[in-house]
Amino acid sequence: MEVKEPTGRLGVLIPGLGAVATTMIAGVEAIKKGLAQPIGSITQMGNIHLNRKSGNNYPKIKDFVPLANLQDLVFGGWDVYEDNVYEAAVNARVLEPGMLQALRPELEALKPMKAVFEKEYAKNLDGTHVKTAANKYELAKALMEDMTSFQETRDCDRLVIVWCGSTEKYIEPSEVHESLSAFEKGLKDNDPRIAPSMIYAYAALKLGIPFLNGAPNLTVDIPALVELSKQTGAPIAGKDFKTGQTLMKTILAPGLQARALGVKGWFSTNILGNRDGYVLDDPDNFRTKEVSKLSVLEDILRPDLSPELYSELYHKIRINYYPPHGDNKESWDNIDIFGWLGYQMQIKINFLCRDSILAAPLVLDLALFGDLAKRSGLSGVQEWLSFYFKSPQTSPGFRPEHDIFKQLNHLQNALRKLMGEEQLNAEGLTYAEEGITA
Ligand SMILES: NC(=O)c1ccc[n+]([C@@H]2O[C@H](COP(=O)([O-])OP(=O)(O)OC[C@H]3O[C@@H](n4cnc5c(N)ncnc54)[C@H](O)[C@@H]3O)[C@@H](O)[C@H]2O)c1
Numbered sequence: 001m002e003v004k005e006p007t008g009r010l011g012v013l014i015p016g017l018g019a020v021a022t023t024m025i026a027g028v029e030a031i032k033k034g035l036a037q038p039i040g041s042i043t044q045m046g047n048i049h050l051n052r053k054s055g056n057n058y059p060k061i062k063d064f065v066p067l068a069n070l071q072d073l074v075f076g077g078w079d080v081y082e083d084n085v086y087e088a089a090v091n092a093r094v095l096e097p098g099m100l101q102a103l104r105p106e107l108e109a110l111k112p113m114k115a116v117f118e119k120e121y122a123k124n125l126d127g128t129h130v131k132t133a134a135n136k137y138e139l140a141k142a143l144m145e146d147m148t149s150f151q152e153t154r155d156c157d158r159l160v161i162v163w164c165g166s167t168e169k170y171i172e173p174s175e176v177h178e179s180l181s182a183f184e185k186g187l188k189d190n191d192p193r194i195a196p197s198m199i200y201a202y203a204a205l206k207l208g209i210p211f212l213n214g215a216p217n218l219t220v221d222i223p224a225l226v227e228l229s230k231q232t233g234a235p236i237a238g239k240d241f242k243t244g245q246t247l248m249k250t251i252l253a254p255g256l257q258a259r260a261l262g263v264k265g266w267f268s269t270n271i272l273g274n275r276d277g278y279v280l281d282d283p284d285n286f287r288t289k290e291v292s293k294l295s296v297l298e299d300i301l302r303p304d305l306s307p308e309l310y311s312e313l314y315h316k317i318r319i320n321y322y323p324p325h326g327d328n329k330e331s332w333d334n335i336d337i338f339g340w341l342g343y344q345m346q347i348k349i350n351f352l353c354r355d356s357i358l359a360a361p362l363v364l365d366l367a368l369f370g371d372l373a374k375r376s377g378l379s380g381v382q383e384w385l386s387f388y389f390k391s392p393q394t395s396p397g398f399r400p401e402h403d404i405f406k407q408l409n410h411l412q413n414a415l416r417k418l419m420g421e422e423q424l425n426a427e428g429l430t431y432a433e434e435g436i437t438a
Contacts, residue, residue, distance in 0.1 A: 003066060003418055004375040008157030010068040011150055012367045013209075014077035015200045016165030017112050019274050019327050020214065020241070022089035024164075024360035025075045025110065029103045032070055036099075040361035043067055043368045048412050051422045065415050066375075067368045074154045077164075078146070078200075079112035080127025086110075092274065094327045094356045113146050116196045121168040124279050136199055137187035143203035160370045161204045161211045162363050163238075166276065168195050168217040169284035170291065176224075180231070183224035201225055205234045210370035212385070213238030213393075214363060216292035221393045230380045235373035237366070237382040240292045240390040243358035245270060245331040247404070248351055253300040254403040256337060262309040264344070265336040266297060267316045272330075272355060273323035281321040292391040293317050299402045329355045362388045376418050384414035 014021045030036040031044075038044035047058045061067075075085075083091065086107035089100055100107065114131045116139045133139045151159055176186040176193050186194050187202065197219040204211045205220075205228045213219045213236075220229065220236040229236045242250065245268055256263060280286045294315060303310035333349040366388055373382050386392035387407035392400040401407055413423045 001376055001418055001420070003372070005066050006068040006072070006157075006371065006375065009072045009074050009155060010367075010371055011074045011076060011154055011156035011159040013147065013150060013159055013161045014075070014164050014363075015079075015115070015161070015197070016163065016215075017077045017079040017083075017085055017088050017110075018164065018166070019092035019094055019276065019356040020359040020363060021077060021164040022085050022092055022107075023094045023356040024363040025085055026089050026095055026100060026103055026107060027360050028070055028073060028075075028364060029106045030099060033102070035102060038070075038361060038364070040358065041364050042361075043365045044070075044361075048415060049424060050416070051424060061415065065372060065419060068371055073367075074156055075110055076150050076154065077110075077112055078115045078143075080115040080117045080125055080129055082112065082127075082129045084108050084111045092327060092356065094354065113150075115165075116140075116143060116199050118196050120192070121195050122166045122279050122285060123169075123282050124285075125166060135188055135190045136194055137184070140187060140199050140203045140206070143200055144207055147203065147207055147209065158371060158374065159204075159207075159209045160367045160374070161200065161209055162367050162370070163197055163200065163211070163213045163215055163217075163219060164363060165197060165215060166279040167215045167285050167288050168197055169282070170287035171195060171218060173218060173222050177218070177222035178224065180224045180227045183222075183228075195219070198222070198225065201236075202228065205229050205232055205236070208232040208234045208374075210235040210374045212236070212366040212370050214241045214359070214366070216240040216288045216391060223396075226380060226395075233374075233377070233379045235370055235378050235382045236380065236393070237370070237385040238389060238391075238393045240289075241359045241362045242388055242390045242404075243362065244329055244353050244355060245333065245351060246293055246296055246390045247358065248331075248333065248349060249296055250300065250402050250404045250407075252335075252347075252349075253297055254405060257301050257306075260306075260309065262338040262342075263297075263301060263313050263335065264338060265314040265316075265334070267314075267334045268293075268331065269318040269320065270329055270331045271320045271322035271325055272327070273321065273325040274327040274329075274355065276355070277319065277321040277329075280319050286319060289319065290317055295391050295400070296402045299400055327355050329353055372418070384411050387411045 046061045117130045301310040331351045335347040
């Protein structure tokens, strides 16, 4: 496989310059200035095990694969509110005022472009920094103009797009999403089943730009846009950044399953008070998130394979909007498990996390890996990026992988393959003893 070197600047365009996006952008600017470390980003801090006879067997991922350099990243985006990135970051109340002050000139210079938005898809938002056009097809064309003129004026060699916009209301795939021709007709007919995020994705993919989806919306997870991504050679991946409670779930559940421990119930509740929480306070938008979060356990525990351990599993998820907590989400999990002879036990997790601090490095990694995929000639669904998502998009007929350790192995094997190195098993080990060579 030929992997083109990253030359020139990479434009990272983000629909939705809210808490997650501004925390990522401010973070990268701080890292560029040597004010902070990219903790949580495996492209920057992770190592990879290689089965080489000599030399460094554990290089840093960024030294192993040719990724765009942080100094070469240029940010831009769209939002329904006019706030520049400095103002939006102050409002998000994630990063310390002192840190933001030190980055103020860079952040103030980033002003959002007018969004493509439909209130029906996020009723709790009332922003007016919004494009108008005769129909959705014209809106897509306006977004394409934004993308090409950003690339020209900011002198970017390549672009990548990561959706960090609000969670849209729940919709199911229907005929208009089934094929590219039906979708394009729907754009021209202003079909209400085409969500704003799909219009951004269509515009990006038409131009061959990779599109990564950090929210649980369907967006690129429809046949029409998978078809387009293959046609134009654009990598796609989604859905819903894996942070907080779901991150914990996909770390813990594989361990319980590995030890053949039974799980009877898993009750998960959250309180959060940021704008994301406010949007999710609407039941239609919460439903999109709920579906994404619910899929995780069944796929890891596989009650179909071990009904005696998991067939009774009761999985319940709640998200409550609670303004005093802001972005500092608090989650509780009560897990009812059972062991030897059916004896019951309980696990309680109280995670006091920071939502956007956990999500920001994922946005960075996805932008860099999305660009790597494009430079490697990959297109369509990038399942090796499942590691980053709560509800990984798969090719038709494949089960999503939720176990974080298997996902990491999958990601690392994809990198090994791109660089012509030997694939390793989940442990990355070759045992020395005769007869158990892995
Ligand atoms: N923070 C996390 O840990 C986490 C984890 C998984 C997923 N997510 C998802 O990431 C997304 C961003 O989260 P956040 O905390 O930054 O939310 P946020 O509300 O702070 O930011 C979202 C921004 O998107 C803007 N927006 C909404 N619709 C838009 C459109 N059509 N075009 C352009 N802009 C639009 C909003 O005005 C807002 O500024 C949400 O969908 C959230 O569910 C976040």
